[in-house]
Amino acid sequence: MRSRPTLSSRLLPLLQALFVLLLVITTAQVNWAQPKIRLPSSVQTADPQNLLAEGKRLEALQQWTAARDHYRKAHKQYPDRTDIEARIKSTGIHSDLARRYHDTSFLASLNSDHIDQAQNGLAEVLLKIQTHHFQEPNWQAIARQGIEHLEIALSDPLFLKHHQVDASSAATKEFLAASRKLVTGQAMTRRLDLLKTVMQIARDGRDSIQLPMTATVMEFTCGVAASLDKYSSYLTPHQLDEMFSQIEGNFVGLGIELKTSTDRLKVIRVIAGGPANEGGIEPGDSILAVDGRRIPEITPDQAADLLRGSDGSQVRVTIARSGNPDRTISMKRRRVDVPSIEGVRIIDSTAGIGYLRITCFQKTTSHDLDDALWQLHRQGMKSLVIDIRNNPGGLLIGAVKVADRFLDQGTIVQTRGRSSSEDIDYKAHQLGTWSLPIVVLINDNSASASEIFAGAIRDRQRGSVVGITSYGKGSVQGIFPLSSTTAGLRLTTARFYSPSGQAISNNGVTPDVLVHTVGRPVPQGTNALSGSYDPILDAGLDVLRDGTPRP
Numbered sequence: 423m424r425s426r427p428t429l430s431s432r433l434l435p436l437l438q439a440l441f442v443l444l445l446v447i448t449t450a451q452v453n454w455a456q457p458k459i460r461l462p463s464s465v466q467t468a469d470p471q472n473l474l475a476e477g478k479r480l481e482a483l484q485q486w487t488a489a490r491d492h493y494r495k496a497h498k499q500y501p502d503r504t505d506i507e508a509r510i511k512s513t514g515i516h517s518d519l520a521r522r523y524h525d526t527s528f529l530a531s532l533n534s535d536h537i538d539q540a541q542n543g544l545a546e547v548l549l550k551i552q553t554h555h556f557q558e559p560n561w562q563a564i565a566r567q568g569i570e571h572l573e574i575a576l577s578d579p580l581f582l583k584h585h586q587v588d589a590s591s592a593a594t595k596e597f598l599a600a601s602r603k604l605v606t607g608q609a610m611t612r613r614l615d616l617l618k619t620v621m622q623i624a625r626d627g628r629d630s631i632q633l634p635m636t637a638t639v640m641e642f643t644c645g646v647a648a649s650l651d652k653y654s655s656y657l658t659p660h661q662l663d664e665m666f667s668q669i670e671g672n673f674v675g676l677g678i679e680l681k682t683s684t685d686r687l688k689v690i691r692v693i694a695g696g697p698a699n700e701g702g703i704e705p706g707d708s709i710l711a712v713d714g715r716r717i718p719e720i721t722p723d724q725a726a727d728l729l730r731g732s733d734g735s736q737v738r739v740t741i742a743r744s745g746n747p748d749r750t751i752s753m754k755r756r757r758v759d760v761p762s763i764e765g766v767r768i769i770d771s772t773a774g775i776g777y778l779r780i781t782c783f784q785k786t787t788s789h790d791l792d793d794a795l796w797q798l799h800r801q802g803m804k805s806l807v808i809d810i811r812n813n814p815g816g817l818l819i820g821a822v823k824v825a826d827r828f829l830d831q832g833t834i835v836q837t838r839g840r841s842s843s844e845d846i847d848y849k850a851h852q853l854g855t856w857s858l859p860i861v862v863l864i865n866d867n868s869a870s871a872s873e874i875f876a877g878a879i880r881d882r883q884r885g886s887v888v889g890i891t892s893y894g895k896g897s898v899q900g901i902f903p904l905s906s907t908t909a910g911l912r913l914t915t916a917r918f919y920s921p922s923g924q925a926i927s928n929n930g931v932t933p934d935v936l937v938h939t940v941g942r943p944v945p946q947g948t949n950a951l952s953g954s955y956d957p958i959l960d961a962g963l964d965v966l967r968d969g970t971p972r973p
Contacts, residue, residue: 470500477509484579486517487723488682515574517723518644518655523580524727527659531907532636540639541621542906547643547656548613550902554915555650556839561610564649565619569605571645572623572638573598587631597630616646647911653899655912660730662910665901669817671784674733677758678703682722686710686742696758701751703741710748711740731755762787762816765809766794774804775966780824783816783871788823795827795856805859805966811889811958815870818898818918822848825878830855832882832921835874837898839916844898860885861962864933869893876931877920888935888962896926937961 473496480489490513497506522528531540551559575581576598582589601623610616620642627633647656657665667673677696680687687709692699710716712728720728731737733756740750762784769777776798780787798806815821818837825834829850837846862885864876873892880887898916903909917927937958 468499470496470503470506473499474506474509477506477513481509481513481516483718483721484516484520485682485721485723486513486520489513490517512574515571515645515648516578518648519575519578519641520580520723521727522644522658523584524724525658525660527908528640531659531909532634532640537624537635537639539907540636540643541617543904543909544620544639544643544646545613545617546904546906547647547911548617550911550913551646551650552613554841554900554902554913555654556844556897556914556916557650558840559613559650561613561616564646565605565610565616567649568616568620568642568645569602569623571648572601572641575641581637585633585637587633591631593631597627597633600626647913651897651914653895653897653912654914657901657910657912659908659910662901662903662908665910665912668782669785671762671786672757672759674731674757675755676729676737676739676753677760680709680726682726685718687717687722687725693758693760697753697756701739701753703739703751704743706743708742709739710742711750713738716740733757760784761790762820763790763794766797768798768801768803769807770963770967771802773967774802775963776801776803776806777809778806779809779811780813780872780875782813783818783820783824783875785817785820787816787820788827791824791827803858805861807861807863807959807962807966809863809959810868810872810875811863811865812867813869813872814867815872815895818871818874821871821874825875826850827854827856828860828884829878829882830857834878834921836919836921836923837916838919839898841915844916859966861965862887863889863958863962864892864931865890865958866893866930868931869895870897873926873931874918874920877924877926880931880934881921881924886935886962886965887931887933888965889933889937889958890939891932891936892926892930894926894928894930896929935961935965 473492477489477492477496480486480492490510493506493510493513497503497510500506551564576587576589576594581587588594604619604623608615608619610619620639623642624635624638627638628635644656647654664673675696676698677693678689678698679691681690682688689698689703689705689707689709691705692703709725709729712725715725715728717725729737729739735755736752737755738750738752740748742748762782763778763780765777765779767777769775778791778794778798780791795803795806818835822834830852831850834848834850836848837844839845860879862876862879864872864887868876868889869892873895876887876892879885896917896919897914898918899912900915902911902913904911917925919925920931939957
């Protein structure tokens, strides 16, 4: 089959509504240029008690993000263990709190003079939940989650130190007991019932333990948002800015991706042309200290937070590289363009097989894809591998536009919500379609918008999907700036379904060619881009060469 590379002049319009539709997973909130954190694979098949002990050790070090991700991996091995599930929830709340209390934009909102603003912000969040969340809100259950959030905050060393509250005092214990009784002892059938109760608890906290009312209201606001589902959350002003930067495909920062360990941050990738790249930082380097503050005297999460900053600000980073003395580099943070398409090349010149990797779906992805396709076409491309492994998602309309480049008619994806305005069928158009054979590579970290694209290609039998069953995030989030503050709300507004009507949520996309990557022998010679054995890529190439994947 030959390609029909007619340049598309159409652009599906971005939704011009009160919010921007996004498809993201929780682990993808930290962006490229603001250091993106990947945690090491610390969990092997082990006794659950040993896994719990390791998690407790990380908690004692206040490495909340590492502890949460450790428990998540443990829960995959032992999904019926409710004690592990409870630790995921608790460490997740601590992790989110630590992130906020190192965020200057959030700390500014805690000013005790701003209680009216905090109250209005909570009221607006509750209204948006009532109007837009994909499920009918249960105000009583939401209130219980809010008080649990406050209880965990009042056990967190960072929260307690910031507000100078003694968690062990009788007054604190009495305040929490009275607050829980207030939440559970009265019916809450309306959002205004919840708002009224929260304000009463805030006054009680002020009077009994001198906890600022804004601190109580803000914790309830964050707890209420996080209680709805695992993708909804409150966004600080800085997080809201980062979210919109992610849509645009550029960030202010250093342009590095990091992985944490106990005593350092390991550099995984460096963006070409970014401050880190220009400063001589390379993949494999380790960050030992930021502005003179060393790990583990500060936690890896705190070190990552110190790397963030405003455009034009300076940061000093101490770097370790194998075989070289440690060195300290001073860099200036600035806006960095993050490519959503990488690795564009002809991977098999004999068969004319092109390759490209889509790292995320941004506003610019479809335009970048057009450039990549024409580049490969000029180099003799006859078929194409599209690699969306480890792609966490991104902009819904970005995934739709990419799918539309390869489908000439029919449904790409369906969204369904509680409101009829969320019920949308996205359709393909014939103009601008590329008809060359394609293979799409996925794995268990391909999520959300990636699953829209892979599901459309599979259901429409447009190409072969090769790899491992995808993540299974089948929900749509709206990003709502709050008019009462400069913060925002990420809210699940709908679920999405593949063209055949299959629910992606908790199911994922099952590949046409399922590749087992564990325990396979390494063959002589490999097709992998990196020179190391890549069975998923090899299987995809075999499909394009002769339609037969390696057994």
